[in-house]
Amino acid sequence: MIQTPHVDWFAISTILVLLGASFVALLGAVLVPRPARRPFAAGVSALGFVGGIVTSVWLYVDSANGHLVIANAFARDRWTMLAQVVICGTGLAATLVGAEQIARPRDDHIAEFFSLLLACAAGMVFFVGAANLMVMFLSLEWFSIALYVMCAIDYDVEGPLEAGLKYLVVGSFGSAALLFGSALVYGATNHIDFAGIRANGSSNDLLLVLGLAMIIAGLGFKSSSAPFHMWTPDVYEGAPTTVTAFMSAATKVAAFVLAFRILRTAFPQDEHLWSWAFAGIAVASLAIGNLAALVQRNVKRMLAYSSISHAGFLLIGLSAGSSLGGRALMYYLIVYSAMAFGSFAVVAARERELGVPVTLDNLAGFGWERPFLGVAMWFFLFGFAGLPLGGGFVAKFYVFSAAYDHGWAWLVIVGVVATLVSLYYYLAVVRAMYMRPSEELRVAAVTGGSPPREPLLHVAVGLALAVSVGSLFAVGPLIDLAKHAASALPF
Amino acid sequence: MTVGALTSVLVWLPIGAALVVWVLPLSRYATGALALLVSLAEVGIWIEQAARFDFSRSGLQFAQRGGWIKDLHVSYHVGEYAFSLWFVGLGVVCMAACIGYGFWVGRDRSRAYFGLMLFLTGAIVGVFVAQDLLLFYAFFEAMLIPLYVLVGVWGGPARLGATIKFVIYTMAGSLFMLAALIAYGLHVGTFDLVDGPTNASRWIFLGFMLAFAIKSPLFPFHGWLPDAYREAPPEVAAALSGVVAKAGLYGMLRIAIPKFPDPASYYRTLFLALAALALVYGSILAFRSPDLRGVVAYSSFAQSGLIALGLFSGTRLGFDGAVLQIVAHGFISTALFLLSGTVERRTTTDQFALLGGMARGRPAIATLLMTTGIISLAVPGSAAFAGEFLILAGAFQRAWWWAAIGAGAIVLAAMYMLRAISAVLHQARGSTVADEALDLRAGELALIVPLVAVLLVLSAWPAGISGHTGPTPTTVRSAP
Numbered sequence: 001m002i003q004t005p006h007v008d009w010f011a012i013s014t015i016l017v018l019l020g021a022s023f024v025a026l027l028g029a030v031l032v033p034r035p036a037r038r039p040f041a042a043g044v045s046a047l048g049f050v051g052g053i054v055t056s057v058w059l060y061v062d063s064a065n066g067h068l069v070i071a072n073a074f075a076r077d078r079w080t081m082l083a084q085v086v087i088c089g090t091g092l093a094a095t096l097v098g099a100e101q102i103a104r105p106r107d108d109h110i111a112e113f114f115s116l117l118l119a120c121a122a123g124m125v126f127f128v129g130a131a132n133l134m135v136m137f138l139s140l141e142w143f144s145i146a147l148y149v150m151c152a153i154d155y156d157v158e159g160p161l162e163a164g165l166k167y168l169v170v171g172s173f174g175s176a177a178l179l180f181g182s183a184l185v186y187g188a189t190n191h192i193d194f195a196g197i198r199a200n201g202s203s204n205d206l207l208l209v210l211g212l213a214m215i216i217a218g219l220g221f222k223s224s225s226a227p228f229h230m231w232t233p234d235v236y237e238g239a240p241t242t243v244t245a246f247m248s249a250a251t252k253v254a255a256f257v258l259a260f261r262i263l264r265t266a267f268p269q270d271e272h273l274w275s276w277a278f279a280g281i282a283v284a285s286l287a288i289g290n291l292a293a294l295v296q297r298n299v300k301r302m303l304a305y306s307s308i309s310h311a312g313f314l315l316i317g318l319s320a321g322s323s324l325g326g327r328a329l330m331y332y333l334i335v336y337s338a339m340a341f342g343s344f345a346v347v348a349a350r351e352r353e354l355g356v357p358v359t360l361d362n363l364a365g366f367g368w369e370r371p372f373l374g375v376a377m378w379f380f381l382f383g384f385a386g387l388p389l390g391g392g393f394v395a396k397f398y399v400f401s402a403a404y405d406h407g408w409a410w411l412v413i414v415g416v417v418a419t420l421v422s423l424y425y426y427l428a429v430v431r432a433m434y435m436r437p438s439e440e441l442r443v444a445a446v447t448g449g450s451p452p453r454e455p456l457l458h459v460a461v462g463l464a465l466a467v468s469v470g471s472l473f474a475v476g477p478l479i480d481l482a483k484h485a486a487s488a489l490p491f
Numbered sequence: 492m493t494v495g496a497l498t499s500v501l502v503w504l505p506i507g508a509a510l511v512v513w514v515l516p517l518s519r520y521a522t523g524a525l526a527l528l529v530s531l532a533e534v535g536i537w538i539e540q541a542a543r544f545d546f547s548r549s550g551l552q553f554a555q556r557g558g559w560i561k562d563l564h565v566s567y568h569v570g571e572y573a574f575s576l577w578f579v580g581l582g583v584v585c586m587a588a589c590i591g592y593g594f595w596v597g598r599d600r601s602r603a604y605f606g607l608m609l610f611l612t613g614a615i616v617g618v619f620v621a622q623d624l625l626l627f628y629a630f631f632e633a634m635l636i637p638l639y640v641l642v643g644v645w646g647g648p649a650r651l652g653a654t655i656k657f658v659i660y661t662m663a664g665s666l667f668m669l670a671a672l673i674a675y676g677l678h679v680g681t682f683d684l685v686d687g688p689t690n691a692s693r694w695i696f697l698g699f700m701l702a703f704a705i706k707s708p709l710f711p712f713h714g715w716l717p718d719a720y721r722e723a724p725p726e727v728a729a730a731l732s733g734v735v736a737k738a739g740l741y742g743m744l745r746i747a748i749p750k751f752p753d754p755a756s757y758y759r760t761l762f763l764a765l766a767a768l769a770l771v772y773g774s775i776l777a778f779r780s781p782d783l784r785g786v787v788a789y790s791s792f793a794q795s796g797l798i799a800l801g802l803f804s805g806t807r808l809g810f811d812g813a814v815l816q817i818v819a820h821g822f823i824s825t826a827l828f829l830l831s832g833t834v835e836r837r838t839t840t841d842q843f844a845l846l847g848g849m850a851r852g853r854p855a856i857a858t859l860l861m862t863t864g865i866i867s868l869a870v871p872g873s874a875a876f877a878g879e880f881l882i883l884a885g886a887f888q889r890a891w892w893w894a895a896i897g898a899g900a901i902v903l904a905a906m907y908m909l910r911a912i913s914a915v916l917h918q919a920r921g922s923t924v925a926d927e928a929l930d931l932r933a934g935e936l937a938l939i940v941p942l943v944a945v946l947l948v949l950s951a952w953p954a955g956i957s958g959h960t961g962p963t964p965t966t967v968r969s970a971p
Contacts, residue, residue: 327562368600375513382636386666387632387633387635387636388628388629388630388632388633389633389636393629393632394560396669397625397669397673398563400669400670400673401563401673401676401677404670404673404674404677405677409670409674412670412673412674413670416666416667416669416670417666419662419666420659420662420663420666423658423659423662424655424659427639427654427655427658430639430640430643431643431651431654431655434640434643434644435640435643435644435650435651435654475559475560476558476559476560476561476562479560479561479562480562483562
């Protein structure tokens with residue numbers, strides 16, 4: 001007779017809520033008549049994410065003493081729960097944008113899309129709480145598969161299909177690396193739970209170090225850090241922009257939050273190795289992301305490279321490995337997810353308006369035509385560049401502080417130089433939106449009447465704007481949240 | 492409401508008004524009127540502060556402090572020293588004139604324009620009153636954002652190249668300042684400018700100085716200056732050279748020199764040399780410049796060098812002179828750029844080859860340009876003379892040759908300024924100067940006359956500022 005472990009159902013309630021909503025949305029795909037499918041599925045999705053936010057917040061409040069539940073497989077602590085709130089928030093925004101932007105001639109797969117979105121988020125919120133290698137791998141595959149399908153949701157259009165396939169192939173490679181690394185770690189320590197690995201690992205064990213390296217590589221794929229970034233520009237460019245927005249924000253949160261957890265709980269004895277490894281990856285990401293972004297004309301592709309460069313900034317916080325680094329990482333993720341989501345959502349609006357991929361050229365005059373979206377984009381881009389128009393500025397300040405505190409002034413200098421380079425391409429977008437001479441503006445004028453109203457997209461962009469600007473003024477409270485979250489991890 | 496809240500009001504009122512202007516669908520007239528009203532209210536609040544200021548005390552006044560990032564000991568801390576009071580005054584008065592000018596010429600896309608001008612006003616005041624390093628940095632960077640758009644949207648034909656150069660140059664400096672301030676703040680355990688102790692790290696000092704030397708600018712960091720000043724709309728160029736560039740000098744005066752006394756004295760010769768180079772080289776460039784704006788732009792560059800000479804002389808006289816000269820030159824530069832704007836509106840150009848003979852039949856423009864120019868070339872009795880005299884006296888206490896270089900440059904100043912005045916006002920009538928071109932209108936007079944009046948007051952009573960600068964950098968350092 002197999003002994004079933006005690007299950008703390010409340011600890012996984014966010015996952016259950018999202019999965020339940022996913023199930024209902026999928027039922028809607030079959031049972032709800034076609035005209036009502038879009039509002040039904042979007043409504044279920046929105047409710048699911050709101051429910052997820054509620055349970056995560058509740059659990060955050062209720063989990064002051066973090067502990068492991070369900071046979072030590074899942075971490076019920078504030079680090080998990082704060083990340084869950086961010087992921088659910090991103091999912092809610094993706095629902096708002098997707099409800100208008102996932103355009104299908106006959107709404108064939110609209111309910112399936114929302115079902116997948118919910119399932120994907122459920123996988124992510126499970127992933128961030130993983131406390132052993134098995135749960136980590138399973139939930140990674142869970143949300144990755146959902147993402148592969150979402151990328152290719154427009155399967156009769158070439159671009160999305162190609163994106164989905166590329167992501168599948170390269171993502172599987174990353175997953176395989178992660179799995180192989182996990183197997184090596186298990187072989188070295190005879191444990192799959194993070195605490196057991198820490199107790200039995202020794203930093204002189206070559207097998208363990210090799211396993212750690214492969215796990216880092218696997219997580220590097222998910223967080224799109226160089227040199228594991230090859231898929232990012234193609235997939236971000238090809239996927240429907242709503243999916244890109246969700247992916248760029250939520251996947252990064254999931255990957256970085258888990259990476260910090262596994263490094264702190266399973267491999268603290270190897271800190272001297274992984275902090276250098278991540279510092280190296282950070283430098284590579286900053287270099288490749290920023291330099292490649294300079295020459296892009298396609299805005300989605302440029303933002304994809306910018307997301308690689310932001311992986312570099314996040315890795316600066318990660319590589320510091322300290323409590324300050326954890327706070328910096330969490331704060332950066334909150335702000336970054338809002339800015340990344342918002343910027344892609346604005347691109348989605350322009351893309352729908354024009355019907356062609358958005359480039360720096362056809363963005364001309366966008367800022368004057370649609371003032372709210374233009375100003376929002378302005379805030380996101382300046383925030384990315386670390387100018388004090390939002391929390392992006394404090395986020396950079398924090399990761400640099402963490403690196404300096406760790407004794408790595410050189411990494412601060414690298415980050416500073418990277419920021420300087422990034423200014424050029426962020427400002428190129430602002431320049432395209434506002435500063436082109438009027439004769440160019442006329443060329444780029446939209447044909448076919450006034451743009452669609454898109455109230456839900458405006459709400460989503462407004463939320464992202466509120467988070468990215470509000471986080472500048474509410475640094476104290478947010479950092480307190482992140483501090484409590486980080487205190488759940490051993491330092 | 493405590494008196495400290497007045498400082499916060501001074502910072503946040505224009506930023507709040509900017510949000511109002513952006514959000515409410517007001518007409519062009521209403522937007523401009525609101526912006527002008529708010530900028531005049533700023534002047535009023537500043538006068539109230541100046542009237543209440545106790546010059547006999549050396550500490551921080553009108554201070555307000557609140558939590559911002561407690562985790563890293565960063566706070567929202569604002570307040571004014573005696574010298575900050577004068578800089579804030581310079582900022583609010585000049586910005587009021589610039590906003591008024593924008594209203595007068597009727598800039599298109601008025602809501603975006605006036606919102607940005609108001610935002611700029613708030614950021615400028617913020618730089619001068621911030622008493623926390625990160626807060627200072629935030630405002631220092633925040634000035635850049637509206638300037639970037641103001642030049643990029645409303646600027647001249649080559650504005651795109653000018654903006655990108657301007658932004659990349661200034662950000663290069665600022666980002667190294669960010670690295671430096673993190674290093675300083677984490678090292679000493681606070682980011683507060685009042686509590687923060689001195690530090691002996693040369694690298695950190697150089698990080699700060701890079702930012703300030705680019706902003707002010709000093710030789711050889713002035714590459715952004717000619718393009719930005721030529722392409723910007725006149726009132727934005729006025730704000731840029733009259734006030735924003737002064738933030739770089741303020742940074743030296745408030746942060747780089749007092750917080751890093753040992754590195755500052757170690758590198759004194761280097762920075763005195765860079766300042767002297769800026770002074771001489773800027774003056775020569777101004778003399779060679781073919782257009783009015785070029786003369787004003789390069790003379791600002793030269794004046795930055797002169798002021799830095801006073802600051803790095805490390806003497807009380809040099810410090811007082813620098814404060815006076817920052818304020819005086821701020822007004823001179825604003826007035827000259829606005830006058831240049833009025834000339835351009837009448838003739839469509841500021842090239843000397845196409846100008847000339849403007850004085851005939853236009854007494855107001857001639858008088859104002861002549862008065863400002865004469866003050867700017869530091870004839871004895873003018874505000875600029877008092878400032879330059881104090882700076883040179885201070886530099887002389889350091890070593891006689893610095894004063895000799897400075898004195899030589901004043902001769903150059905007379906040469907380029909008289910050449911510019913004569914090329915615009917006198918000589919044969921230029922091909923673009925039509926007989927129909929009117930003299931200054933009432934609106935323009937209302938903007939420029941007060942600036943010149945302030946300069947005349949300062950000329951009559953320079954000790955009003957130079958005798959009321961409060962603590963020197965050394966006493967700022969030890970002040971509680």
